[in-house]
Amino acid sequence: MREQMVERQIKARGIRDEQVLQAMMKVKRHEFVLPGHERDAYDDSPLPIGENQTISQPYIVALMTELAHVSTESRILEVGTGSGYQAAILSVLAKEVYSIEILEGLGTRARDLLARLGYKNVSVRIGDGYKGWPEAAPFDAILVTAAPDHLPQPLVDQLKVGGRMVIPVGDFYQELEVVTKTDSGIKREKIIPVRFVPMTGEAEKD
Numbered sequence: 001m002r003e004q005m006v007e008r009q010i011k012a013r014g015i016r017d018e019q020v021l022q023a024m025m026k027v028k029r030h031e032f033v034l035p036g037h038e039r040d041a042y043d044d045s046p047l048p049i050g051e052n053q054t055i056s057q058p059y060i061v062a063l064m065t066e067l068a069h070v071s072t073e074s075r076i077l078e079v080g081t082g083s084g085y086q087a088a089i090l091s092v093l094a095k096e097v098y099s100i101e102i103l104e105g106l107g108t109r110a111r112d113l114l115a116r117l118g119y120k121n122v123s124v125r126i127g128d129g130y131k132g133w134p135e136a137a138p139f140d141a142i143l144v145t146a147a148p149d150h151l152p153q154p155l156v157d158q159l160k161v162g163g164r165m166v167i168p169v170g171d172f173y174q175e176l177e178v179v180t181k182t183d184s185g186i187k188r189e190k191i192i193p194v195r196f197v198p199m200t201g202e203a204e205k206d
Contacts, residue, residue, distance in 0.1 A: 001042040002029070009044040010062045017066045023092040024062050029055075031117060032085040051103050053197055055083040056145060060194065064166045067178050067191065068141040070094050077136070077158065079129030080145035080199075084110030090143070091119040098136050100129040102201050128201035132158040139163060147174045147196040148203040156186060168196040
């Protein structure tokens, strides 16, 4: 089922990075869904993970990972740990992954699951991802899995020059963007329309 997922949902839709494809093949998505949803784990759809949150569809996980340009030396920040699935994919590809979850129940469950499954280069923190993880910055890439209505400045500040942030931005209508940091500022590129849960916490006030 995992092989079919990679061939039909990911490769067939244009994901070409061989390392990303191998990571999607290696990580067992059924480990990251709620009991009773295992049979649906390799479908091309998001699934509920509790607390009104979802695990993203496999194609979106693969697309965001490919867009981030992750290497074996990358230090990555993920905002929105959720189930831990995206962090696991990044763990296979990167040197270090720092993941922040605002909902304590989800974050604790993901941290325990990632540790049990042996993803040793992932650190999970309970907190407001809008503020990032300043003491671990700067990051080679930042992946954001919840949508603010504007670009969070603290995350831009914590991105290395030359680094890339992959983030959905918008209210009801959202666009997945790649934000590249340069010596002179940032460059924003819109990729596709998406639908993510809204970013909560500080993002709602700013």
